Amino acid sequence: xxxxxxxxxxxxxxxxxxxxxxxxxxxxxxxxxxxxxxxxxxxxxxxxxxxxxxxxxxxxxxxxxxxxxxxxxxxxxxxxxxxxxxxxxxxxxxxxxxxxxxxxxxxxxxxxxxxxxxxxxxxxxxxxxxxxxxxxxxxxxxxxxxxxxxxxxxxxxxxxxxxxxxxxxxxxxxxxxxxxxxxxxxxxxxxxxxxxxxxxxxxxxxxxxxxxxxxxxxxxxxxxxxxxxxxxxxxxxxxxxxxxxxxxxxxxxxxxxxxxxxxxxxxxxxxxxxxxxxxx
Numbered sequence: 709x710x711x712x713x714x715x716x717x718x719x720x721x722x723x724x725x726x727x728x729x730x731x732x733x734x735x736x737x738x739x740x741x742x743x744x745x746x747x748x749x750x751x752x753x754x755x756x757x758x759x760x761x762x763x764x765x766x767x768x769x770x771x772x773x774x775x776x777x778x779x780x781x782x783x784x785x786x787x788x789x790x791x792x793x794x795x796x797x798x799x800x801x802x803x804x805x806x807x808x809x810x811x812x813x814x815x816x817x818x819x820x821x822x823x824x825x826x827x828x829x830x831x832x833x834x835x836x837x838x839x840x841x842x843x844x845x846x847x848x849x850x851x852x853x854x855x856x857x858x859x860x861x862x863x864x865x866x867x868x869x870x871x872x873x874x875x876x877x878x879x880x881x882x883x884x885x886x887x888x889x890x891x892x893x894x895x896x897x898x899x900x901x902x903x904x905x906x907x908x909x910x911x912x913x914x915x916x917x918x919x920x921x922x923x924x925x926x927x928x929x930x931x932x933x934x935x936x937x938x939x940x941x942x943x944x945x946x947x948x949x950x951x952x953x954x955x956x957x958x959x960x961x962x963x964x965x966x967x968x969x970x971x972x973x974x975x976x977x978x979x980x981x982x983x984x985x986x987x988x
Contacts (some may be wrong), residue, residue: 715851
C-alpha cells in the first residue's frame with residue numbers, strides 16, 4: 709500500500725486508488741492513514757466524523773463507511789498477482805477499533821520523518837552541506853498542506869497541525885544550514901515569501917534579518933524586526949524574544965558575523981507564541 713498525506717490524500721493498493729470521493733468515508737480513510745498500522749479506536753473515528761454530538765446511528769453509519777472502503781480495497785486487490793489476502797486483512801476489525809495495514813508499503817509522512825532525522829543529525833555534526841541536502845530532500849515530499857482535500861474534524865485537524873509544525877521545523881533547519889554555508893543572497897526571495905506567510909514566526913524573521921544584513925541591506929533587516937515587533941505587540945501583547953532582540957542589536961552595531969545564529973532566535977520562546985506559524 710502507498711499512502712500520501714503531505715498534500716492531497718492518496719491511498720493506493722496495487723497502484724489502484726482506494727480513496728472514496730464522498731467526504732465522510734474519505735475522512736475515515738484519512739484518519740486511518742494517519743495512524744497506519746495502528747489501531748484507531750471507534751470513539752476517535754466517531755469524534756472525527758461528528759464531533760461531540762454524534763447521532764444515535766453513529767456506530768452503524770461508521771460500519772457502513774468501513775464496508776465501502778473494503779469494497780474499494782477488494783476491487784484493488786483484483787489487480788494484484790497471486791493476492792491471497794482479503795479486504796478484511798487490510799482494513800482490519802479489532803476490539804474497539806480498526807487498523808489499516810500497509811504490509812510494508814510506503815507512508816510519506818514516515819519517510820519525511822526519516823529523511824528529516826538524517827538532516828537533524830547532520831546539523832548536530834556540523835555537516836551543513838549534508839544537512840541542507842537531506843532536509844531539502846525531506847521537504848520535497850510535501851506537495852501542499854497536509855490532507856488539503858479532506859474535510860477535517862478535530863482529530864485530523866490536530867494531526868495536520870502536528871505535521872505542519874514538523875514541516876516548519878525542517879524548513880527552519882534547512883534555511884539555517886544554508887545560512888551557515890553562506891547562501892544568504894539565494895535565500896532572500898524565499899524568506900520574503902515566508903515572513904509574509906508566517907507573520908509571527910520569530911525564527912524565520914531572524915533568518916531573514918541575517919540574510920538581508922549579510923547581503924548589505926542593513927536597513928531592511930532592521931525594518932523586518934520593527935514590523936515583527938509591531939505585529940507581536942498589537943496582536944499578542946508580546947515583545948520579541950531576548951534572542952531576537954540581541955540579533956537586532958548586533959545588526960545595529962554592524963557585526964553580523966557575531967550575531968546570534970538565526971535558528972536560535974526563538975530558542976527561549978514560550979510555547980504557542982514564538983514558534984507558532986501563523987499564516988495570513
